[in-house]
Amino acid sequence: MRALLFFLLVLLLFGVIMMISKRMEMARRRAQQDEVAAEKSERMVACATCGVHVPESSACQQHGQRYCPEHCPK
């Protein structure tokens, strides 16, 4: 009987340890994904004419100023 109790206790402990390590692994993975997402997210720049913030790739640059597509000088 004692051996069975001991076995169950060990099993329970093992289960708890597995659960904790799984959670830590998931948290670590999520933190990594957040970092990657932050790196991928584009920088926003303000239009020199209207001040609207647009992604850097869709903004156009002229004379060191950045403009939104609407106020892009041609």
Ligand SMILES: [Zn+2]
């Ligand atoms: Zn603008």
